[in-house]
Amino acid sequence: MLRSVLVGPPASRDNPRAVRAERNSLSLFGAQWGDEGKGKIIDHLAAEVDVVVRYQGGANAGHTVVVGDEKYVLHLIPSGVLHPGKVNVIGGGVAVDPLKLLEELDGLAERGVHVGPDALRLSASAHVILTHHRRIDGAAERWRGMGRIGTTGRGIGPCYADKAARTGLRVCDLIEPARFRERLRAALAEKNALLEQVHGEAPLSLDEELERYAGVADRLRPFVGDTGAELRRWDAEGRRILFEGAQGALLDIDAGTYPFVTSSNTGTAGIAAGAGFPSNRLGRAVGIAKAYCTRVGEGPFPSEEHGEVGERLRAAGGEYGATTGRPRRCGWLDVPALRYALELNGAQGWIMTKLDALNGFEEIPVGVGYRRRGGAESGGAEERWDTWPAHLADVGELEVVWERLPGWTGDLSGARRLEDLPEAARAYVAWVEERVGTPIVAISVGPARDQIIRRGL
Numbered sequence: 001m002l003r004s005v006l007v008g009p010p011a012s013r014d015n016p017r018a019v020r021a022e023r024n025s026l027s028l029f030g031a032q033w034g035d036e037g038k039g040k041i042i043d044h045l046a047a048e049v050d051v052v053v054r055y056q057g058g059a060n061a062g063h064t065v066v067v068g069d070e071k072y073v074l075h076l077i078p079s080g081v082l083h084p085g086k087v088n089v090i091g092g093g094v095a096v097d098p099l100k101l102l103e104e105l106d107g108l109a110e111r112g113v114h115v116g117p118d119a120l121r122l123s124a125s126a127h128v129i130l131t132h133h134r135r136i137d138g139a140a141e142r143w144r145g146m147g148r149i150g151t152t153g154r155g156i157g158p159c160y161a162d163k164a165a166r167t168g169l170r171v172c173d174l175i176e177p178a179r180f181r182e183r184l185r186a187a188l189a190e191k192n193a194l195l196e197q198v199h200g201e202a203p204l205s206l207d208e209e210l211e212r213y214a215g216v217a218d219r220l221r222p223f224v225g226d227t228g229a230e231l232r233r234w235d236a237e238g239r240r241i242l243f244e245g246a247q248g249a250l251l252d253i254d255a256g257t258y259p260f261v262t263s264s265n266t267g268t269a270g271i272a273a274g275a276g277f278p279s280n281r282l283g284r285a286v287g288i289a290k291a292y293c294t295r296v297g298e299g300p301f302p303s304e305e306h307g308e309v310g311e312r313l314r315a316a317g318g319e320y321g322a323t324t325g326r327p328r329r330c331g332w333l334d335v336p337a338l339r340y341a342l343e344l345n346g347a348q349g350w351i352m353t354k355l356d357a358l359n360g361f362e363e364i365p366v367g368v369g370y371r372r373r374g375g376a377e378s379g380g381a382e383e384r385w386d387t388w389p390a391h392l393a394d395v396g397e398l399e400v401v402w403e404r405l406p407g408w409t410g411d412l413s414g415a416r417r418l419e420d421l422p423e424a425a426r427a428y429v430a431w432v433e434e435r436v437g438t439p440i441v442a443i444s445v446g447p448a449r450d451q452i453i454r455r456g457l
């Protein structure tokens with residue numbers, strides 16, 4: 001009896017729920033500060049699934065997919081879109097900028113990728129980012145001054161703030177013109193007061209805004225539905241679903257380096273609420289992390305390399321923001337930070353990307369812990385941590401404890417099996433895997449779809 005309560009009745013042909021015993025979903029999330037190569041990996045795996053789902057974030061994301069000679073940067077549309085016949089879902093937890101979405105659809109169509117309502121589903125309950133959100137994002141950053149976050153300026157924080165304050169507008173409001181007009185009028189009454197009186201900016205005109213969004217409802221309406229219900233049905237039918245995280249674990253609103261974070265739950269914790277998909281139906285979770293580390297925007301990054309070494313890493317990895325073009329801050333792999341990200345998200349495995357970018361470094365430092373000289377009250381004794389000190393207000397003040405591994409030379413981009421890698425590169429992978437304690441299920445050695453070594457993915 002207890003068994004059947006805990007795991008359900010055994011599978012049988014007569015039992016239509018039998019297929020549900022198998023969990024067909026896979027979740028992929030960024031395990032650093034974003035830009036780990038999620039777009040590339042998700043596009044690679046999309047060939048093997050039926051549905052790809054974005055469940056949080058918005059057009060702050062920039063996911064790069066390289067197909068042959070063509071490079072696509074996706075912001076809102078899931079990275080399965082370049083595979084014909086797949087369904088791509090923008091879930092209710094995504095902050096949707098409707099103008100950016102249409103721009104993205106048009107940009108794809110210009111390149112011969114036509115995305116219709118069969119290939120893209122948009123949740124009616126997703127919140128929308130409007131002009132005032134983008135304006136307030138910029139104004140709030142100026143207001144913060146030296147304490148600025150370095151946001152992407154896409155209106156993400158103000159949109160999620162309105163959602164939590166219960167004053168936001170949703171896709172279901174946007175596609176009903178009379179309702180949209182009324183809700184926007186109410187929103188602008190408050191937002192214009194904020195823009196004018198706090199930030200000293202010109203107010204927005206309701207008529208101009210209505211004009212800006214005219215036509216959006218008609219274009220988006222065919223894509224809109226109850227995507228949570230669709231996903232739950234497809235799951236019951238045994239379709240394979242891939243959840244595409246945006247940003248990274250250390251940018252998570254709850255678990256990241258607050259306040260230098262984004263405004264959503266960036267990993268597996270965000271899926272149930274953001275996709276309308278029960279958490280006990282989630283299958284394997286797999287993290288994605290570079291062989292080194294980057295961060296865009298402000299905030300702590302203990303293993304960051306300033307100066308020449310950082311510049312060399314930036315050049316080697318082509319580390320410029322896919323959304324804003326900003327140079328990314330670069331540094332070495334931080335093992336405790338990665339371990340924390342994988343643990344937190346329940347990862348059964350992780351994928352190491354951009355190993356090829358480390359070619360030619362004589363030695364490769366890796367962060368394995370942190371230390372801080374104690375204050376007078378501790379007699380100046382040194383404090384040390386070999387786990388991510390999430391309880392500290394500012395991990396950026398800590399010094400990193402390093403270990404150094406031998407580097408290698410040689411072109412890794414053609415490697416498809418572990419044996420194809422130079423010995424020192426293999427040793428690096430094995431050492432990191434052992435230290436992190438979670439299996440590396442694939443290694444990416446270039447931006448293209450097939451530049452990957454799979455071992456258990």
Ligand code: GDP
Binds near residue numbers: 063355447
């Ligand atoms: P995402 O936000 O996690 O999807 O990552 P981005 O697209 O913002 O940044 C990753 C960058 O690295 C893109 O330019 C990718 O084309 C590129 N890339 C992804 N995987 C690899 C890899 O294994 N090697 C190299 N050299 N580049 C990669």
Ligand code: IMO
Binds near residue numbers: 034152246247
């Ligand atoms: P993908 O999905 C890297 C960063 C911003 C800023 C902070 C808050 O491509 O990995 P926001 O605009 O979200 O309010 O900015 O988060 N950030 C990202 N950094 N990759 C991203 O997305 C990011 N999305 C937001 O730089 O520090």
Ligand code: MG
Binds near residue numbers: 034036061062063
């Ligand atoms: Mg990116």
